[in-house]
Each structure stands twice: as C-alpha cells, then as structure tokens.
Amino acid sequence: MTTARIPQVPTNETPLRIVGATIIDGTGKEPLPNGEVVIIDGxxxxxxxxxxTTVEGATEVDLTGKTIMPGFFDVHVHMGMGIETGFATMAAQFAEERHYAAAxxxxxxxxxxxxTIRDLGGLTPGFRNLVTKGKLLGPRAHLAISVISPTGGHVDFHLANGNQMVPMDEGFRIVDTDDEMRVAVRELIRTGADVIKVCTTGGVSSPSDTPHDLGVPAHQVGIAVEEGNRRQGQPVTAHAQGSAGILEAIHxxxxxxxxxxxxxxxxxALMIEKGTYLVPTLSSALRVPDPKLVPPFLYAKKVVWSDIARKHVAKAIQAGVKVALGTDAGVxxxxxxxTELGHMVSLGMAPIDAITAGTLNAAKLMHVDDALGSLEQGKLADLVITDVDPLAExxxxxxxxEIKVVIQGGRVVKDLDDAMPVARAHSALAS
Ligand SMILES: [Zn+2]
Structure with a gap:
C-alpha cells in the first residue's frame, strides 16, 4: 500500500515537553499513567x-490529572453543508456565504x-490549501470533492418535475456509462481528489430513491478502483446503505x-475477509431530525432507517468488522x-476500541498511518488533551x-483553560 499525500500544516519549532498526563496512544494499548510527550519540529x-531528565530548550508543561490522546479523525464529513441551515436557506445562499460558513x-x-478529516463531497481543494498554508485553522483534509451516482440516484437532486431541490454544483456528479465513470474519476484526480466517492445505493436524503435502490454497479466501482490505482492509489469509498448495494460496493x-x-x-463476512472498513456514521443514522427543517419524505425514511442501522451495525461491530470513525457531519x-465515540460504545464497542476507530484505524483507512493516527515516535504531533477519563465517560x-487543548503539527491551536501559557506564545492562537 502506498502512503497517500499527507496533508501538511505549519509547525511550531520550539520544543515542547508535556509530563504527568495519562497517555492513550491510539493503538488500542492500555492507558499509560504519568507519561511524557516531547514534540520537536512538529x-x-x-x-x-x-x-x-530535561529536554534542552523545551517549554515544559505539567499536565498531571489530564489525558492525552492523538488528534481525532472524522473520515466522513461535508464541511460545505449544514443541516442547521435547512434546504431552502442553502439554495438561497451566495457562493461567498457558503464558503465563509465552510471555513x-x-x-x-x-x-x-x-x-484530520476526509470530506466526502462538497469541499473544494482551496480549503485544503488554506489549511496547509496556515491561512485557515482547520483539520488536515483529504477530499472526495464530488460524489458520484447515476441519474436518479443518490446525488441527483432533481425533483420529478425537473426542478433542483438543492443546486447541483461541483459536489454532485452524475455518471451512467462506464466511460463516464472513467472520465469522472480522471477529472476528479486532476482536480486533486484524495479519495473517490461513489454511491452504490440510494439514500435517505435523496428525493427519488431509497437505500434499497441500487446505484453504481460493482463493475463501475471496479473502474474507479482501477483508475485510482493508475495514479497515486486513491482509494474508493461507497455510500452504501441497503444490504444488496453494500455487497456491490465490497465486490x-x-x-x-x-x-x-x-x-x-x-x-x-466479506468485509472481514477483504479488510474493508465500515464507517457507520451513527451520529447521522441515530439522529431523527427536526421535521420542520427537512422534507417529509426524508423524515419518514429517517425514522425507519435509524432502527435498521442500530440493529445491523451492532452486529457488524460484534463480529469484528474494522470500523473507522465518521459522522456524516453536514447531514x-x-x-x-x-459524539460518534459514545454512539459506537452504545452499540457494543469497547471505549478503547472506539478511540482506535477514531485515530489509528481512520489513519490506516486514509493510508496516512505512517505519519498520523497514533502517538508514536516520529509521527506528526497532532494531539488532544482532556480532563475527562475517556474510558469511564x-x-x-x-x-x-471538554477538549481543553488541541495541538496540530506541534502548534497549540486550542487552549481553553490556559493549561499551556508558555506554549501559547508560539501558537496559532490569534488572541
Ligand atoms: Zn455523507
């Protein structure tokens, strides 16, 4: 497996030594009390x-009583969408309003x-570039840019009368033939896609199909995989909700x-055999939205599919399918x-495994585990610090x-209670 592009952020060159905190390193190992983390050059x-000992030239901070974990991943987000906004408002927004909201x-x-995030549709590479340059505070990002489905499928937001329910912008790509799939993937890779997202089933939020409807067929998923492998090995992921379309995706x-x-x-059984990850997006699945904010068809489907998800995803967790944390934030x-950590635990996952799903497993899915996803020597210094005992609560x-400190590339980007006053002077915090 080739290592994918590691999304970079600016680093802090002043060495930092944190002592006394409990360390949960993201690999699934038991917590280590009274630990030490030294960060140099990010x-x-x-x-x-x-x-x-002491570390020459390092700012030293004693965080006894707190817990340090790797920075978390959310491998299924839509930064360019906002459920709180409502469909009517979204349709009325100007591009600059949408971009400001995404930032x-x-x-x-x-x-x-x-x-670190994986945006599975809607976010354009400019945002990733701004984070890399330090102009925008945000997660390191892998992007799908567009979501691919057939005409009338999950991302075809034309209503039966031909009107568009939401504007069909760069986040949506309609593909019907094999050749169209090949061209779509090539264009997305040219635009800078790190991952290719296809829909092998319909969905809950789309107007003209259901999760039982089939979308992109297995052989076209294969075309996308083949095109990715001709380039930097961009992985393909599938929106897949009903059981038949899930099988199409895996095959x-x-x-x-x-x-x-x-x-x-x-x-x-197939996912375990092939090592396919499940991203159960329980934050979205188990949440029944405010009926005033969504169309009636969406509300009705959501009630039914929340129950289905609770039952089936619990079984997959129980069986030992590899899970990576993703919420579908935006939906x-x-x-x-x-919130997703608690949902996974509520369906039977051990808290330490939920943390691994949100850190090292997610990094492995994104092929960035050489540099991110766990607290190990040589990796990039992305970490979070909390007063909470994560395994208990x-x-x-x-x-x-409750996330008191966030460090990204060795830079303190959040420090709620002034836990790191000295490090702050070298941080990305504006005020
Ligand atoms: Zn999504």
Whole structure:
C-alpha cells in the first residue's frame, strides 16, 4: 500500500515537553499513567513513561490529572453543508456565504478535537490549501470533492418535475456509462481528489430513491478502483446503505463502506475477509431530525432507517468488522464530531476500541498511518488533551468544552483553560 499525500500544516519549532498526563496512544494499548510527550519540529520526539531528565530548550508543561490522546479523525464529513441551515436557506445562499460558513465549520471541527478529516463531497481543494498554508485553522483534509451516482440516484437532486431541490454544483456528479465513470474519476484526480466517492445505493436524503435502490454497479466501482490505482492509489469509498448495494460496493473493491446500515451476514463476512472498513456514521443514522427543517419524505425514511442501522451495525461491530470513525457531519450537526465515540460504545464497542476507530484505524483507512493516527515516535504531533477519563465517560468527549487543548503539527491551536501559557506564545492562537 502506498502512503497517500499527507496533508501538511505549519509547525511550531520550539520544543515542547508535556509530563504527568495519562497517555492513550491510539493503538488500542492500555492507558499509560504519568507519561511524557516531547514534540520537536512538529513531530513526536519521545512518548512513553515520564523520565527523570530535561529536554534542552523545551517549554515544559505539567499536565498531571489530564489525558492525552492523538488528534481525532472524522473520515466522513461535508464541511460545505449544514443541516442547521435547512434546504431552502442553502439554495438561497451566495457562493461567498457558503464558503465563509465552510471555513467556520472547519475551525469548529478542529476545536472539537478533530485534527484530520476526509470530506466526502462538497469541499473544494482551496480549503485544503488554506489549511496547509496556515491561512485557515482547520483539520488536515483529504477530499472526495464530488460524489458520484447515476441519474436518479443518490446525488441527483432533481425533483420529478425537473426542478433542483438543492443546486447541483461541483459536489454532485452524475455518471451512467462506464466511460463516464472513467472520465469522472480522471477529472476528479486532476482536480486533486484524495479519495473517490461513489454511491452504490440510494439514500435517505435523496428525493427519488431509497437505500434499497441500487446505484453504481460493482463493475463501475471496479473502474474507479482501477483508475485510482493508475495514479497515486486513491482509494474508493461507497455510500452504501441497503444490504444488496453494500455487497456491490465490497465486490467492486472499495476501501470502506459508508453507512452500511443494513449490512447482513454475507456483507460482514466479506468485509472481514477483504479488510474493508465500515464507517457507520451513527451520529447521522441515530439522529431523527427536526421535521420542520427537512422534507417529509426524508423524515419518514429517517425514522425507519435509524432502527435498521442500530440493529445491523451492532452486529457488524460484534463480529469484528474494522470500523473507522465518521459522522456524516453536514447531514448531522457540525462541531460535535466526537459524539460518534459514545454512539459506537452504545452499540457494543469497547471505549478503547472506539478511540482506535477514531485515530489509528481512520489513519490506516486514509493510508496516512505512517505519519498520523497514533502517538508514536516520529509521527506528526497532532494531539488532544482532556480532563475527562475517556474510558469511564466517553460521552463527555462529545462536548467541545471538554477538549481543553488541541495541538496540530506541534502548534497549540486550542487552549481553553490556559493549561499551556508558555506554549501559547508560539501558537496559532490569534488572541
Ligand atoms: Zn455523507
């Protein structure tokens, strides 16, 4: 497996030594009390038991009583969408209003403890570039740019009368033939896509289909995989909700199944055999929206599919399918991404495994685990610090105010209670 492009952020050159905190390193290992983390040039220079030495030139901070974890991942977000906005408002917005909202959403997501995202449709490469240049505070980002479905499929937002329910902009790509699939993937890669997103089923939010309807067939998923492999190995992921379309996605060779609400025994066995990741987006699945904000068809489908998801995803977790944390934020509220940890635990996952799903597993799915996803020597210094004991009260991590410190590339980008006053002077915090 080739390592994908690692989305970069500016780094802090002043060495930082954090001592005393409990370390949960993201690999699934037991927490290490009274630990030490040393960050030099934006990378982890040491992580392990607290030592009796000092580090030359380092700012030292004692965080006894707190817990350090890797920066979290959310591998299924839509920074360019906002459920709170409502469909009518979204349709009326100017491009600059949408872009400003997306920039704010990226900052909120980072403040929620998410230092890396995979945006599965709607976010354009300019946002990723601005984060890399330090002009915009936000997560490191891999982008799908557009979502691919057939005419009348999940991202065809034409109503029966031909009008568009939401503007059909660059986030949506209609593909019917094999050749169109090939061209679409080539164009997306040219535009800078890090991942290709196809829909092998219909969905809950689309007007003319359901999760049981089939979308992109397995052989066209295979074409997308083949095109990615001719380039930098961009992985393909599928929006797949009904059981038949989930099988199409897995047979086509996807790296991950998004949603997977109705995954059955055959799908579970195949995913385990092929090492396919499940991104169950429970924050979206288990949330029944305000009926005033969404169309009636969407509300009705959501009630039914929440129940299906609860039952089937629990079975997949139980069976040991690899899971990566993704929320579908944009379809559910932004800025509380770590709510997903509690949802996974509520369906039977151990808290330590939920943390791994949100860190190292997610990094592996994105092929960036050489540089990110766990607290290990040599990796980039993305980490979050909390007063909460995550294994005892994982639900509390959902609240952004419980994420006291966020460090990205060794830069302090959030420091709620002045835990790191000296480090702040070298930080990205404007005020
Ligand atoms: Zn989505």
């Amino acid at each position: 990378k982890i220079d040491y992580v392990g038991p607290r030592r009796d 704010e959403t990226m900052r909120d997501t980072l403040m929620a403890g998410v230092t 086509g060779g996807v790296a991950s199944v998004e949603h997977g609400y109705e995954i059955d025994d055959e799908g579970i 559910c509220p932004h800025g509380t991404n770590l 994982i639900d509390r991590l959902a609240e952004p105010s």
